[in-house]
Amino acid sequence: MGNVVQLEHVSKKFGKTTAVKDVSFIIEKGSTVAILGPNGAGKTTTISMMLGLLEPSDGMVKVFDTNPKEITVRNRIGAMLQETSVIDMLKVREIMEMFRSYYTSPLSMEELTSLTGFNADELKRRASKLSGGQRRRLGFALALAGDPDLIFFDEPTVGLDITARRNFWEKVATLKLQGKTVIFTTHYLQEADDFSERIILFNNGEIVADGNPDEIKHNIATRSVSFQTNDKEVFALLQSFDQVIRCYEKDGRIFVVTNDTDAVLTEIFRNKVDAKNISIENGRLEEVFENLTAERKETI
Amino acid sequence: MNAIMTQCKFEMIRIFRNPYFVFWTLFMPILFYFIFTNIVNTGVPDQGEWQAYYLMSMTTFSVMGSAIMNFGIRMVQEQTEGWSTFMKLTPFPSWAYFTAKMFGQLTMHLLSIIIVFIAGFLINGVSLTIDQWLFSGLWILIASIPFLAIGSLIGTMKKVETAGGVSNIIYLALASLGGMWMPIRIFPDFLQKVAEWLPSYHFASGAWEIILGNVPDWRSFLILIGYLIVFMLLATYIRGKQEN
CATH class of the missing domain: 3.30.70.330 (RRM (RNA recognition motif) domain)
Known part of the structure; x- marks a missing residue:
């Protein structure tokens, strides 16, 4: 089966408010998908359900044809969340080493450092002393530590400057070449257009459009x-x-x-x-x- | 298994790099020990016995501090900073993470015991038989587990500040009322009765009995196990409730 992610009639309610309303889609292996929408559209909630961090109130979420909470799934996914938290008291290299130990076939330390571009000095620094941009790079490294087949990026470029943004998307392009499936959320139309093959457009918790960027843009003016x-x-x-x-x-x-x-x-x-x-x-x-x-x- | 070992190793590194750990669980007990066995004249008849007795008090004080303060507050910190959420995304199961944390923590207890014992030996030349050193150390290590349960109960709190405040109060109250700072026989009757129901008193008392050549009282076993069960159930219950 080529389906990496499958959502069927998924809804999520928090108390009385409905964050996600009857959402269905399938994401195929090797595709790069942008979940686009204004703030509060339900993008992060949807990602959290795909990651198994939130349980849908209704409907079904499957990743690699099974429950996203399964360890087998965890072994094949990586994620960079919006709030990049760092474990305290450890150095960058130590955290990367610790994360690699969790997976059955992790990337080698060399691959990981070259991918994220940390230099020897940065590797020795305590993670809590890193700058915002460096933290994001560490988050990127941790998402890739297990050499995942499916990678989630939740608002990956918020707060990054233009160079850092370009660097990030270049890295994503190489992941794509390796046949990995990439799902990212953004509220920048331009980013979704430039870097994805498919846009799933969210508004008020619903999918309002789903298709390739050209189709979507064609449909906008309607x-x-x-x-x-x-x-x-x-x-x-x-x-x-x-x-x-x-x-x-x-x-x-x-x-x-x-x-x-x-x-x-x-x-x-x-x-x-x-x-x-x-x-x-x-x-x-x-x-x-x-x-x-x-x-x-x-x-x- | 490999991952658990790696995790243990990093847990220990994290504890050691924490300045509060070094201050509260090593520096303070050793300083107290020095003051109350050398500077303050306690007027006890048998100085040698007092020095060994107070060494046990301070070792239990040290280990209890690291169990209550370090373990619990770290758990709250990891929760509030989103680290626990992030950990859930990895194939490393949360039970394994918790186990590794416990092991790391217990290894640190063992290290604290050894360091404070050595300090006692160096400061006052405390001399005990090999068996007494071994069994009192072992007792302190194993009987510290109920205090880890208290720590994990504190670990269910929402804010680091509350957890810090509450664990400080519990720690100091347990230490003073449990007779770790001064023997409970100089307490008023009423407070002596209270102490006999506290886990800290029984924690220290077991070690005191061992260095006097006795076996810890059966009540110490019962009360410590009782507290362990109650705190574990409470922590599991609260955690379960928070997850729903």
Whole structure:
């Protein structure tokens, strides 16, 4: 089976608030997937469930076809979490050595140091005395200590400067070449676009889009016209209109996705489509992307 | 197994590098020992016996400190700083992590016992038979386990500051009321009764009996085992509750 991660109808509630709502997706071996969304969209909660740190309130999460809490799974995954904590009183080299001892086939110390670029001096330093960027590199080393097949990065580049960011993505590219599956979360559209083959877009705990970056960007600008109808044949007719991207039915309404709602309305009236209670919606994607792009501008 | 050994090794390194450990569990007991056997005139008739007796008091004081203070506070620290969460992502199971911590801690107890014993020998030339050295050391090592259970109970606390404060109070209260600083026979009646129910009194008392050539009282065994069970159950219960 090529499925590395599988989520089926997964929801997570914290008390009364629902952090993740009915999420399903499959991630295949060797792919690089960005989980994109504004802050508070449910990205970290979803990652935590894939890592087995949180139990879903509903639905099923499988990693390598089994429960993510299994030791066999742990042996094949690595993760860099948002809060990079360090164990105190130990030196960088000691922590790396300690982590390597947990796995059945770890990376060698040489591979690990060259991958993270720590020099001899840094290796001898106490981890608690490292700078933010160095800590992140240590976190990266620990995520890779067990030579994992599947690696999670939760907001890996927050707080990194441009050089450090570029270095990080170069390292990720080499992991990808080795056939590893990489899942990362980000709230930068640009990063998701540049470094992933697939974007799963989250907003308010739901997946609002899932596909390759080009598809997603194509879909962003979409608005829709929706109406109720008794005409069963309406789909064929609607799809023959030039401006229509796609049509679907939801909650008894027909949705016509388009970039030009005015043109679609004109066509509907000209063809005397049996349409009642017509309304026009701005795509949710658009809002989400406005948030995302706005945020990116602020950080620059 | 290999991973557990490695973990043990690093646990010990961590304890040794902790300045509080060195201060509270080595420096302070040895300083107290020096003061109360050499500087303060206690007026005891048998000076040699007092020196051996007080060495046992200070060794138990040292080991109890490291068990309650170090073990518990470190657990809270690892919890609050997200280290425990991070550990859950590795294939190293949490029971193994806990076991390694316990072993590391017990090895440190053994080291403290040896160091304080040597200090007693060097400062006052305390002389005991080989058996007495061995059995009193062994007693202190094994009977320190209930105090690790107290430590793990403190380890369930949410904040490092609270854990630090609470463990300090428990530690000093147990040490003074349990007669580790001064013999309970000079306590008022009421406090003597209290002491006889404290684990610290029985912890030290076992060692005192051994150097007098006796076997620790059966009540010491019972009370220490009782405390061990109660604290272990409590810690497991609270931890289980926190995880849900």
